[in-house]
Amino acid sequence: KMQTSWGASNIWDEFAKDYAQRVDEMSGGRMKIEVLPAGAVVAAFQVLDAVNDGVLDAAHSVPVYWYGKNKAASLFGTGPVFGGSATTMLSWFFAGGGEALYDELTQDIMGLDVKGYLGFPMFAQPFGWFKGEVNTVADLQGFKYRTVGLAADLMTRLGMSVAQLPGGEIVPAMERGVIDAFEFNNPSSDKDFGAQDVAKNYYLSSYHQASESFEYLFNRSFLEDLDLDLQAILKYAVEAASTANTAKAMDRYSADLKWLQDEAGVTVHRTSKEILDAQLKAWDELIPELETDPFMKKTLDSQRDWVQRVTYYELMNSPDYALAYDHYFPGRLKI
Amino acid sequence: MTDPQVALMMLGLFIVFVFLGFPIAFTLMAMGIGFGYYAYFDAARMWRGFNRLDETAGGWESFSLWIEGLFNNRIFDLFVNQTYTVMSNEVLTAVPLFLFMGYIVERANIVDRLFSTLNIASKNIPGSMGVAALITCALFATATGIVGAVVTLMGLLALPAMLKARYDPSFASGIICAGGTLGILIPPSIMLIVYAAASNVSIVRLYAGALLPGLTLVGLYLVYVVGRSILQPSSAPRPTDEEVPDIPMGKLLFMIMTSFLPLAFLILAVLGSILFGLATPTEAASIGALGGMLLAIVYRAMTWQRLRESVYLTVRTTAMVCWLFVGSYTFSAVFSYLGGEHLISDFVQGLDLSPIQFLIMAQIIIFLLGWPLEWSEIIIIFVPIFLPLLQFFEIDPLFFGILVALNLQTSFLTPPMAMSAYYLKGIAPPEVRLTQIFSGVMPFLFCVIVSMVLMYLFPQIVFYLPELFYGS
Amino acid sequence: MTGFIRFADNLSAWFGKAFAWLIVMMAVGTGYEVFVRYVLNSPTAWALDVSFIMYGTLFMMGGAYTLSRGGHVRGDFLYRLWQPRTQAKVDLVLYILFFFPGVSALIFAGWKYAARSWQYGEVSINSPAGIPIYQFKSVIVAAGILLFIQGIAQVCRCILAIRTNEWLAADEDVFETEDLLMREADKAEMDHHI
């Protein structure tokens, strides 16, 4: 039994089911995962405790949901990333030493009986939903804004007051006046919980959560009691689902963005350069604070080294996609 | 037996055990833990410590390991986890504050001021005292989310006055029972907060949605009271000048200013700030509680004793409601872990009902449950069973919640657990018989049913305000 | 036995009432948040955390007090028709079967849960203010201990009631308005008959 941190109508519930389907087929039906929505057994933010206790065999979540227990959790989801993309950072997890650091944090430092894998490099998360236009840092002052994890510290430095709520509570909180603005994750999830009903200005592009991945958490005793081939299937199905999720996300996220613009009357903006600059400056203030913790320092150094080398190659190598897009579909992009 | 069938058995056994009269919070907790113990049973884990013992181990040592093994089941961790989820539930934080506000306002001598003023103001309307009593109840319902106090306060105040004016005792007691029950429907209702916590519907939308239906019900009650007074004047004679004095307009205005306006202002501040999104219900409730204290001080009704009473009653009633949640969260976690929800929804979907048939069936079941049980048990335990089905039948959970709130008005009025009628009987003059109270209540039950039919025919009564304030 | 019942009643009432005053702090604290938000335009980061911590502590610590005063709702439309002796026999069995396993879990599994939280120095993730919540999780254990003691007192009550066919009521301190008025009405009627 695997519980997610998402509601049954969220597209991420489908992503979790993509994983379950792969495990089922790869194991020839020997292993069936029952995917339960958030709240079915425990609340969305309680899945780590529940997997550790064996109340759940597995969970489909994100590391920031438990960063109250240890702030370093954020570095495995939504850290500063130094200019890397989600793909860059997920590659760090697999090939740059990230997995060992993750195991050190969960198993050695926190002493948890869990084993986690990361999968699906999420696209950079939009700056979010606002009732009116926001173009300058001054426009943001005093807003009550929903985000999670380190992004909360970051947005506080931009002059906003931050509330961290699970996805399902965002729209009710907007209605109740608990918050004035929010970000969640992507056009499809945002649409599914009704963001367009409570705000009409959608700002894409942001450094606050430029990278994140799903966290597949397993109770370690449960995992180790399985046959070796089943353990391997659970592990490599994460990689398989990662590609499947990416394809589905490209298709759905883009279609839903179009729907939001054409059908729901949402105005899509790109976040202004002034605000993006201010975000980077806010990271500059935040990073030294994080680095006072030796484990965080070690992790950030590892990420920095990785990005410095890998993203140099990525950026030097990649052709100018915007140039080509504009060539074939002139006049559409407003960057 | 498959797991989902075990889950159904769990539900069935629970209903049987409820009848044993043990505190329901702990019955739920026990059912959740008992069946969860089965769901999470793992013999290997249980005997891990025990099996490691060598034969020389003493009796005490093996006994303690045996006990440890017995408790080595994950259900206990799940129970604690769910308890914490109730403790950190943001919606429920409004419960103690609204209770506190209600207890303070109850003790602030507001009801008698209001009733005597309205009595004079409405003197020339047929059934004037009944009208005054109903309006007092309705106003009071917007300041408190609980039932009981209003019925008894009005029973002591309005009932003797009406009987003295030769009102039909059955008619008069019906008015007070029905009027006194409005507090659980009209916001700020504790019941709607509890429904919001159980269903994940926004509490703000629920409050906005309940406002017009509440007023509609009050309107129907008034139509019945005035109508009957016209058709059958002997049941509600016009009070004599001695019973209700005529007083000059100026003085009447002053009475209205001092009794009606401060309360109206408090109500507006609380409901207005919620509906316009200025404050969360929790914040509005704290404003209401502080405002209620201020009002009580101005009316010279605030004593140390009364404050203490309000504080202690708040903790008790909050504990009553929230421990029910502790029990039911554990119960429902195990219920869905075993897959009971699927079985019920497959069964109901297999019945091939139309949405309206489903709606009527659900409401009849809730109505019948309202006879032996109280609203808190019904909302926290039974309503969540219907909630997952609403999506299948394309029924808005907001709409369903308002219908349930209307419906549960009847749970206070129908025997054998007719709390409103019992409260009234408790303080009424002995010549008022319980059967008279029940027969007086009947027409009001009919009004409730009419209002539910109206909601169904004109759903805009429910949706108009939420859509106006928060969009569709 | 009566002595122990009185001791447990008083203990539960003392804790229940002491923590009941959190409601006043909650009203004032939340009112303060509204004030600073609208008047000073600088909302606090901690208001939400503090309000649920107070709410959760209030009702958890009030559980035993409520139990001692018979305040937990029962489906009692049959129960109330029985003799006290019958009620007590049923209650006695159900306290042992239904009550103690769960309440013990609050203490033992709650201890494990809270200890883990202390070990992380866990903070709330509702706001970046980083309000600690490990102490709040310990409330589960405290509430469990109070309920356990009160539960033993309730078992004693059952045993007494089986012997005497009469329930030993707790010292009542406060009444709901309706109960208070009904008692006064009863008293007035009695006086009237005399």
Ligand code: NA
């Ligand atoms: Na996000």
Ligand code: NA
């Ligand atoms: Na009300």
